[in-house]
Amino acid sequence: MNQFYSPGxxxxxxxxxxxxxxxxxxxxxxxxRQTVFRDKAGNPIATTGHVWDGDLQEFNNPLPxxxxxxxxxxxxxGILYLGLYGGLAFYKGYLGFSSDKMYQQESAAxxxxxxxxxxxxxxxxxxDLAANPTAMATGQRMFLTYCSQCHGSDAGGTKGFxxxxxxxxxxxxxxxxxxxxxxxxxNGRLGxxxxxxxxxxxxxxxxxxxxxxRSLSGxxxxxQLAAQGKPLFATAxxxxxxxxxxxxxxxxxxxxxxxxxxxLFGSSIETxxxxxxxGRAGQMPAQKDFLSPxxxxxxxxxxxxxxxxxxxxx
Numbered sequence: 001m002n003q004f005y006s007p008g009x010x011x012x013x014x015x016x017x018x019x020x021x022x023x024x025x026x027x028x029x030x031x032x033r034q035t036v037f038r039d040k041a042g043n044p045i046a047t048t049g050h051v052w053d054g055d056l057q058e059f060n061n062p063l064p065x066x067x068x069x070x071x072x073x074x075x076x077x078g079i080l081y082l083g084l085y086g087g088l089a090f091y092k093g094y095l096g097f098s099s100d101k102m103y104q105q106e107s108a109a110x111x112x113x114x115x116x117x118x119x120x121x122x123x124x125x126x127x128d129l130a131a132n133p134t135a136m137a138t139g140q141r142m143f144l145t146y147c148s149q150c151h152g153s154d155a156g157g158t159k160g161f162x163x164x165x166x167x168x169x170x171x172x173x174x175x176x177x178x179x180x181x182x183x184x185x186x187n188g189r190l191g192x193x194x195x196x197x198x199x200x201x202x203x204x205x206x207x208x209x210x211x212x213x214r215s216l217s218g219x220x221x222x223x224q225l226a227a228q229g230k231p232l233f234a235t236a237x238x239x240x241x242x243x244x245x246x247x248x249x250x251x252x253x254x255x256x257x258x259x260x261x262x263x264l265f266g267s268s269i270e271t272x273x274x275x276x277x278x279g280r281a282g283q284m285p286a287q288k289d290f291l292s293p294x295x296x297x298x299x300x301x302x303x304x305x306x307x308x309x310x311x312x313x314x
Contacts, residue, residue, distance in 0.1 A: 010089035118294035126178035130305035139302025181300040188286035195279040199236040
């Protein structure tokens with residue numbers, strides 16, 4: 001959004017603030033000088049002439065000094081506040097206060113308090129940490145804060161975002177060993193399946209390869225089309241998915257031959273054809289700029305616990 005920001009808005013907001021303070025002071029000053037209304041002979045008029053609800057009138061009395069004094073103190077407080085804090089947009093104030101700076105200070109103070117806890121967890125191997133209920137309760141709260149937006153609060157994933165509760169390690173694009181989980185969380189992942197329509201000979205080739213892909217994992221397919229797609233797959237797809245379709249975890253290329261694999265975008269002929277024709281792209285953002293290595297270690301242990309089920313609790 002910063003590309004829509006103009007420095008002129010700062011002066012606009014600050015200008016309105018300063019003009020409002022000056023205008024209020026002038027108005028108060030002018031009102032204070034005016035004591036009571038008088039007639040042409042100079043005699044005070046009893047009421048201002050304003051009448052509400054038939055008989056409710058306003059007496060013609062001067063402005064109470066205590067009220068005016070409080071008003072002046074309010075204006076003085078406003079000027080003092082704007083001098084100390086950044087209320088004018090173009091001036092940060094003598095104390096240099098900002099909500100972002102305050103957040104950073106509070107976060108640093110909180111991190112200093114919990115740092116010994118995470119440091120203790122860091123000394124424990126991830127498989128052992130995954131069996132610690134207290135640590136996993138903290139890990140779950142971290143997951144809900146940092147991961148649930150894409151993977152869901154139950155880690156079950158959704159279209160385009162993997163299910164992290166799958167126990168079948170082969171179904172994970174990069175694997176779910178402790179080292180891989182830490183690497184994924186720390187540096188993120190950038191997955192890309194390039195458009196392959198031209199490489200497989202146009203739409204007829206796309207349909208043939210899609211049927212062959214379904215045949216690899218034993219799903220219903222057209223045998224004749226699958227036979228046509230096999231050599232196309234060997235030419236255009238085997239470099240990433242291997243000749244037998246078992247994939248390559250170093251590249252994040254999924255195992256297409258595993259009947260228990262998870263299909264991130266669906267396994268219908270139409271969906272697979274779309275993937276071959278248009279390609280796919282996905283990104284797991286790196287967390288190293290947001291989380292300390294100790295927190296990543298604990299979060300990896302939580303993902304390990306939900307992806308290894310009872311094995312992690314042993």
